[in-house]
Amino acid sequence: MTTLRFSYQTKVEFSGDVTNHAFLLRSFPIEEKGQKVLDLMHTNSPIVTGGQYLKDGFGNTVYTGRIDRGHDSFTYKVIGTVIRDDSKKSFEKPLPSYRYPSELTKASPEIINFHKNLNLPSNHYEAAKIISKAVYDYMIYETGTTGIFNGDVLQRQSVYMEVTKLKEALLA
Structure with missing residues:
Protein backbone atom coordinates (compact mmCIF):
# COMPACT_ATOMS: atom_id res chain seq x y z
CA MET A 1 0.00 0.00 0.00
CA THR A 2 1.32 3.43 -0.98
CA THR A 3 0.17 6.85 0.19
CA LEU A 4 0.55 9.54 -2.47
CA ARG A 5 0.15 13.27 -1.94
CA PHE A 6 -0.48 15.19 -5.15
CA SER A 7 -0.83 18.78 -6.30
CA TYR A 8 -1.85 19.98 -9.76
CA GLN A 9 -2.28 23.58 -10.87
CA THR A 10 -3.06 25.18 -14.22
CA LYS A 11 -3.36 28.83 -15.15
CA VAL A 12 -4.79 30.11 -18.43
CA GLU A 13 -4.12 33.76 -19.24
CA PHE A 14 -6.16 35.62 -21.86
CA SER A 15 -4.92 38.77 -23.61
CA GLY A 16 -8.16 40.53 -22.66
CA ASP A 17 -11.30 40.03 -20.60
CA VAL A 18 -13.49 37.04 -21.51
CA THR A 19 -17.11 36.52 -20.49
CA ASN A 20 -19.55 33.61 -20.70
CA HIS A 21 -16.63 31.25 -20.06
CA ALA A 22 -17.88 27.65 -19.70
CA PHE A 23 -15.39 24.95 -18.68
CA LEU A 24 -15.07 21.31 -17.63
CA LEU A 25 -12.10 20.11 -15.55
CA ARG A 26 -10.85 16.51 -15.53
CA SER A 27 -8.10 16.75 -12.92
CA PHE A 28 -9.37 14.57 -10.11
CA PRO A 29 -8.15 11.08 -9.15
CA ILE A 30 -10.58 8.24 -9.67
CA GLU A 31 -11.90 6.27 -6.71
CA GLU A 32 -11.75 2.60 -7.65
CA LYS A 33 -10.71 -0.81 -6.40
CA GLY A 34 -7.08 -0.42 -5.37
CA GLN A 35 -7.24 3.39 -5.01
CA LYS A 36 -8.99 5.39 -2.32
CA VAL A 37 -9.09 9.19 -2.18
CA LEU A 38 -8.38 10.27 1.41
CA ASP A 39 -8.70 14.01 0.99
CA LEU A 40 -9.21 16.40 -1.89
CA MET A 41 -9.26 20.17 -2.13
CA HIS A 42 -10.15 22.02 -5.32
CA THR A 43 -9.96 25.79 -5.77
CA ASN A 44 -10.29 28.07 -8.75
CA SER A 45 -9.97 31.74 -9.47
CA PRO A 46 -12.04 33.62 -10.24
CA ILE A 47 -14.50 31.98 -7.85
CA VAL A 48 -17.23 30.04 -9.65
CA THR A 49 -20.79 30.12 -8.38
CA GLY A 50 -23.04 27.25 -9.34
CA GLY A 51 -20.24 24.89 -10.40
CA GLN A 52 -20.91 21.20 -9.92
CA TYR A 53 -19.07 17.90 -9.63
CA LEU A 54 -20.30 15.15 -11.95
CA LYS A 55 -19.19 11.71 -13.15
CA ASP A 56 -18.31 11.21 -16.80
CA GLY A 57 -19.00 8.05 -18.82
CA PHE A 58 -15.80 6.42 -17.53
CA GLY A 59 -16.58 7.09 -13.86
CA ASN A 60 -14.14 9.98 -13.52
CA THR A 61 -15.04 12.99 -11.41
CA VAL A 62 -15.30 16.20 -13.44
CA TYR A 63 -16.07 19.77 -12.37
CA THR A 64 -18.10 21.97 -14.67
CA GLY A 65 -18.91 25.63 -14.32
CA ARG A 66 -19.39 28.96 -16.01
CA ILE A 67 -18.00 32.43 -15.33
CA ASP A 68 -20.18 35.12 -16.86
CA ARG A 69 -18.34 38.17 -15.54
CA GLY A 70 -15.21 39.46 -17.28
CA HIS A 71 -11.84 37.99 -16.34
CA ASP A 72 -8.42 37.83 -17.98
CA SER A 73 -7.16 34.60 -16.38
CA PHE A 74 -8.45 31.31 -15.00
CA THR A 75 -6.56 29.23 -12.42
CA TYR A 76 -7.48 25.94 -10.83
CA LYS A 77 -5.67 23.81 -8.31
CA VAL A 78 -6.32 20.29 -7.00
CA ILE A 79 -4.49 18.99 -3.93
CA GLY A 80 -5.06 15.72 -2.14
CA THR A 81 -3.97 12.36 -0.87
CA VAL A 82 -4.72 8.89 -2.22
CA ILE A 83 -3.88 5.41 -0.99
CA ARG A 84 -2.98 2.91 -3.70
CA ASP A 85 -2.83 -0.85 -3.40
CA ASP A 86 -2.20 -2.30 -6.84
CA SER A 87 -2.62 -5.85 -5.51
CA LYS A 88 -6.37 -5.08 -5.18
CA LYS A 89 -6.75 -3.39 -8.56
CA SER A 90 -8.31 -5.35 -11.38
CA PHE A 91 -6.80 -4.32 -14.68
CA GLU A 92 -9.56 -4.29 -17.25
Missing part, protein backbone atom coordinates in the same frame (compact mmCIF):
# COMPACT_ATOMS: atom_id res chain seq x y z
CA LYS A 93 -9.02 -4.81 -20.94
CA PRO A 94 -8.85 -1.38 -22.62
CA LEU A 95 -11.66 -0.26 -24.88
CA PRO A 96 -10.90 -0.91 -28.56
CA SER A 97 -10.76 2.82 -29.27
CA TYR A 98 -7.73 3.15 -26.95
CA ARG A 99 -5.78 0.05 -27.96
CA TYR A 100 -2.66 0.46 -30.12
CA PRO A 101 -2.29 0.39 -33.04
CA SER A 102 -5.52 1.60 -34.62
CA GLU A 103 -6.62 4.23 -37.10
CA LEU A 104 -8.06 6.23 -34.19
CA THR A 105 -4.71 6.45 -32.41
CA LYS A 106 -2.26 6.41 -35.30
CA ALA A 107 0.11 9.36 -35.12
CA SER A 108 -0.22 11.77 -38.03
CA PRO A 109 2.89 12.92 -39.94
CA GLU A 110 2.56 16.31 -38.22
CA ILE A 111 2.66 14.71 -34.77
CA ILE A 112 5.63 12.50 -35.70
CA ASN A 113 7.56 15.52 -37.02
CA PHE A 114 6.63 17.54 -33.95
CA HIS A 115 8.03 14.75 -31.75
CA LYS A 116 11.24 14.32 -33.80
CA ASN A 117 12.10 18.00 -33.37
CA LEU A 118 11.86 17.89 -29.57
CA ASN A 119 15.08 15.99 -28.69
CA LEU A 120 13.60 14.52 -25.50
CA PRO A 121 15.71 13.27 -22.59
CA SER A 122 15.12 9.81 -21.08
CA ASN A 123 13.85 11.34 -17.81
CA HIS A 124 10.04 11.27 -18.20
CA TYR A 125 9.46 14.31 -15.97
CA GLU A 126 11.92 16.45 -17.92
CA ALA A 127 10.48 15.14 -21.21
CA ALA A 128 6.96 16.10 -20.08
CA LYS A 129 8.13 19.65 -19.28
CA ILE A 130 9.72 19.98 -22.73
CA ILE A 131 6.58 18.66 -24.45
CA SER A 132 4.36 21.01 -22.45
CA LYS A 133 6.49 24.04 -23.37
CA ALA A 134 6.68 22.99 -27.03
CA VAL A 135 2.88 22.64 -27.26
CA TYR A 136 2.46 26.02 -25.55
CA ASP A 137 4.95 27.65 -27.96
CA TYR A 138 3.19 26.05 -30.95
CA MET A 139 -0.25 27.44 -30.10
CA ILE A 140 -1.53 30.83 -31.14
CA TYR A 141 -4.36 32.98 -29.82
CA GLU A 142 -7.11 34.20 -32.15
CA THR A 143 -10.08 36.32 -31.14
CA GLY A 144 -13.61 35.06 -31.77
CA THR A 145 -12.93 31.45 -32.76
CA THR A 146 -15.07 29.73 -30.10
CA GLY A 147 -17.84 32.13 -29.18
CA ILE A 148 -16.30 33.22 -25.87
CA PHE A 149 -17.01 36.93 -25.92
CA ASN A 150 -14.50 39.79 -25.79
CA GLY A 151 -11.30 37.80 -25.43
CA ASP A 152 -8.66 35.73 -27.10
CA VAL A 153 -8.90 31.95 -27.01
CA LEU A 154 -6.58 29.09 -27.73
CA GLN A 155 -6.48 27.97 -31.36
CA ARG A 156 -4.31 25.28 -32.94
CA GLN A 157 -2.18 26.22 -35.93
CA SER A 158 -2.80 23.23 -38.15
CA VAL A 159 -3.36 19.98 -36.24
CA TYR A 160 -5.29 19.17 -33.11
CA MET A 161 -2.74 17.41 -30.95
CA GLU A 162 -4.61 14.55 -29.36
CA VAL A 163 -2.98 12.97 -26.36
CA THR A 164 -3.21 9.48 -27.80
CA LYS A 165 -1.40 10.53 -30.97
CA LEU A 166 1.30 12.32 -29.02
CA LYS A 167 1.72 9.28 -26.77
CA GLU A 168 2.14 7.00 -29.78
CA ALA A 169 4.70 9.38 -31.28
CA LEU A 170 6.62 9.37 -28.01
CA LEU A 171 6.61 5.58 -27.93
CA ALA A 172 7.81 5.29 -31.54
Whole structure:
Protein backbone atom coordinates (compact mmCIF):
# COMPACT_ATOMS: atom_id res chain seq x y z
CA MET A 1 0.00 0.00 0.00
CA THR A 2 1.32 3.43 -0.98
CA THR A 3 0.17 6.85 0.19
CA LEU A 4 0.55 9.54 -2.47
CA ARG A 5 0.15 13.27 -1.94
CA PHE A 6 -0.48 15.19 -5.15
CA SER A 7 -0.83 18.78 -6.30
CA TYR A 8 -1.85 19.98 -9.76
CA GLN A 9 -2.28 23.58 -10.87
CA THR A 10 -3.06 25.18 -14.22
CA LYS A 11 -3.36 28.83 -15.15
CA VAL A 12 -4.79 30.11 -18.43
CA GLU A 13 -4.12 33.76 -19.24
CA PHE A 14 -6.16 35.62 -21.86
CA SER A 15 -4.92 38.77 -23.61
CA GLY A 16 -8.16 40.53 -22.66
CA ASP A 17 -11.30 40.03 -20.60
CA VAL A 18 -13.49 37.04 -21.51
CA THR A 19 -17.11 36.52 -20.49
CA ASN A 20 -19.55 33.61 -20.70
CA HIS A 21 -16.63 31.25 -20.06
CA ALA A 22 -17.88 27.65 -19.70
CA PHE A 23 -15.39 24.95 -18.68
CA LEU A 24 -15.07 21.31 -17.63
CA LEU A 25 -12.10 20.11 -15.55
CA ARG A 26 -10.85 16.51 -15.53
CA SER A 27 -8.10 16.75 -12.92
CA PHE A 28 -9.37 14.57 -10.11
CA PRO A 29 -8.15 11.08 -9.15
CA ILE A 30 -10.58 8.24 -9.67
CA GLU A 31 -11.90 6.27 -6.71
CA GLU A 32 -11.75 2.60 -7.65
CA LYS A 33 -10.71 -0.81 -6.40
CA GLY A 34 -7.08 -0.42 -5.37
CA GLN A 35 -7.24 3.39 -5.01
CA LYS A 36 -8.99 5.39 -2.32
CA VAL A 37 -9.09 9.19 -2.18
CA LEU A 38 -8.38 10.27 1.41
CA ASP A 39 -8.70 14.01 0.99
CA LEU A 40 -9.21 16.40 -1.89
CA MET A 41 -9.26 20.17 -2.13
CA HIS A 42 -10.15 22.02 -5.32
CA THR A 43 -9.96 25.79 -5.77
CA ASN A 44 -10.29 28.07 -8.75
CA SER A 45 -9.97 31.74 -9.47
CA PRO A 46 -12.04 33.62 -10.24
CA ILE A 47 -14.50 31.98 -7.85
CA VAL A 48 -17.23 30.04 -9.65
CA THR A 49 -20.79 30.12 -8.38
CA GLY A 50 -23.04 27.25 -9.34
CA GLY A 51 -20.24 24.89 -10.40
CA GLN A 52 -20.91 21.20 -9.92
CA TYR A 53 -19.07 17.90 -9.63
CA LEU A 54 -20.30 15.15 -11.95
CA LYS A 55 -19.19 11.71 -13.15
CA ASP A 56 -18.31 11.21 -16.80
CA GLY A 57 -19.00 8.05 -18.82
CA PHE A 58 -15.80 6.42 -17.53
CA GLY A 59 -16.58 7.09 -13.86
CA ASN A 60 -14.14 9.98 -13.52
CA THR A 61 -15.04 12.99 -11.41
CA VAL A 62 -15.30 16.20 -13.44
CA TYR A 63 -16.07 19.77 -12.37
CA THR A 64 -18.10 21.97 -14.67
CA GLY A 65 -18.91 25.63 -14.32
CA ARG A 66 -19.39 28.96 -16.01
CA ILE A 67 -18.00 32.43 -15.33
CA ASP A 68 -20.18 35.12 -16.86
CA ARG A 69 -18.34 38.17 -15.54
CA GLY A 70 -15.21 39.46 -17.28
CA HIS A 71 -11.84 37.99 -16.34
CA ASP A 72 -8.42 37.83 -17.98
CA SER A 73 -7.16 34.60 -16.38
CA PHE A 74 -8.45 31.31 -15.00
CA THR A 75 -6.56 29.23 -12.42
CA TYR A 76 -7.48 25.94 -10.83
CA LYS A 77 -5.67 23.81 -8.31
CA VAL A 78 -6.32 20.29 -7.00
CA ILE A 79 -4.49 18.99 -3.93
CA GLY A 80 -5.06 15.72 -2.14
CA THR A 81 -3.97 12.36 -0.87
CA VAL A 82 -4.72 8.89 -2.22
CA ILE A 83 -3.88 5.41 -0.99
CA ARG A 84 -2.98 2.91 -3.70
CA ASP A 85 -2.83 -0.85 -3.40
CA ASP A 86 -2.20 -2.30 -6.84
CA SER A 87 -2.62 -5.85 -5.51
CA LYS A 88 -6.37 -5.08 -5.18
CA LYS A 89 -6.75 -3.39 -8.56
CA SER A 90 -8.31 -5.35 -11.38
CA PHE A 91 -6.80 -4.32 -14.68
CA GLU A 92 -9.56 -4.29 -17.25
CA LYS A 93 -9.02 -4.81 -20.94
CA PRO A 94 -8.85 -1.38 -22.62
CA LEU A 95 -11.66 -0.26 -24.88
CA PRO A 96 -10.90 -0.91 -28.56
CA SER A 97 -10.76 2.82 -29.27
CA TYR A 98 -7.73 3.15 -26.95
CA ARG A 99 -5.78 0.05 -27.96
CA TYR A 100 -2.66 0.46 -30.12
CA PRO A 101 -2.29 0.39 -33.04
CA SER A 102 -5.52 1.60 -34.62
CA GLU A 103 -6.62 4.23 -37.10
CA LEU A 104 -8.06 6.23 -34.19
CA THR A 105 -4.71 6.45 -32.41
CA LYS A 106 -2.26 6.41 -35.30
CA ALA A 107 0.11 9.36 -35.12
CA SER A 108 -0.22 11.77 -38.03
CA PRO A 109 2.89 12.92 -39.94
CA GLU A 110 2.56 16.31 -38.22
CA ILE A 111 2.66 14.71 -34.77
CA ILE A 112 5.63 12.50 -35.70
CA ASN A 113 7.56 15.52 -37.02
CA PHE A 114 6.63 17.54 -33.95
CA HIS A 115 8.03 14.75 -31.75
CA LYS A 116 11.24 14.32 -33.80
CA ASN A 117 12.10 18.00 -33.37
CA LEU A 118 11.86 17.89 -29.57
CA ASN A 119 15.08 15.99 -28.69
CA LEU A 120 13.60 14.52 -25.50
CA PRO A 121 15.71 13.27 -22.59
CA SER A 122 15.12 9.81 -21.08
CA ASN A 123 13.85 11.34 -17.81
CA HIS A 124 10.04 11.27 -18.20
CA TYR A 125 9.46 14.31 -15.97
CA GLU A 126 11.92 16.45 -17.92
CA ALA A 127 10.48 15.14 -21.21
CA ALA A 128 6.96 16.10 -20.08
CA LYS A 129 8.13 19.65 -19.28
CA ILE A 130 9.72 19.98 -22.73
CA ILE A 131 6.58 18.66 -24.45
CA SER A 132 4.36 21.01 -22.45
CA LYS A 133 6.49 24.04 -23.37
CA ALA A 134 6.68 22.99 -27.03
CA VAL A 135 2.88 22.64 -27.26
CA TYR A 136 2.46 26.02 -25.55
CA ASP A 137 4.95 27.65 -27.96
CA TYR A 138 3.19 26.05 -30.95
CA MET A 139 -0.25 27.44 -30.10
CA ILE A 140 -1.53 30.83 -31.14
CA TYR A 141 -4.36 32.98 -29.82
CA GLU A 142 -7.11 34.20 -32.15
CA THR A 143 -10.08 36.32 -31.14
CA GLY A 144 -13.61 35.06 -31.77
CA THR A 145 -12.93 31.45 -32.76
CA THR A 146 -15.07 29.73 -30.10
CA GLY A 147 -17.84 32.13 -29.18
CA ILE A 148 -16.30 33.22 -25.87
CA PHE A 149 -17.01 36.93 -25.92
CA ASN A 150 -14.50 39.79 -25.79
CA GLY A 151 -11.30 37.80 -25.43
CA ASP A 152 -8.66 35.73 -27.10
CA VAL A 153 -8.90 31.95 -27.01
CA LEU A 154 -6.58 29.09 -27.73
CA GLN A 155 -6.48 27.97 -31.36
CA ARG A 156 -4.31 25.28 -32.94
CA GLN A 157 -2.18 26.22 -35.93
CA SER A 158 -2.80 23.23 -38.15
CA VAL A 159 -3.36 19.98 -36.24
CA TYR A 160 -5.29 19.17 -33.11
CA MET A 161 -2.74 17.41 -30.95
CA GLU A 162 -4.61 14.55 -29.36
CA VAL A 163 -2.98 12.97 -26.36
CA THR A 164 -3.21 9.48 -27.80
CA LYS A 165 -1.40 10.53 -30.97
CA LEU A 166 1.30 12.32 -29.02
CA LYS A 167 1.72 9.28 -26.77
CA GLU A 168 2.14 7.00 -29.78
CA ALA A 169 4.70 9.38 -31.28
CA LEU A 170 6.62 9.37 -28.01
CA LEU A 171 6.61 5.58 -27.93
CA ALA A 172 7.81 5.29 -31.54
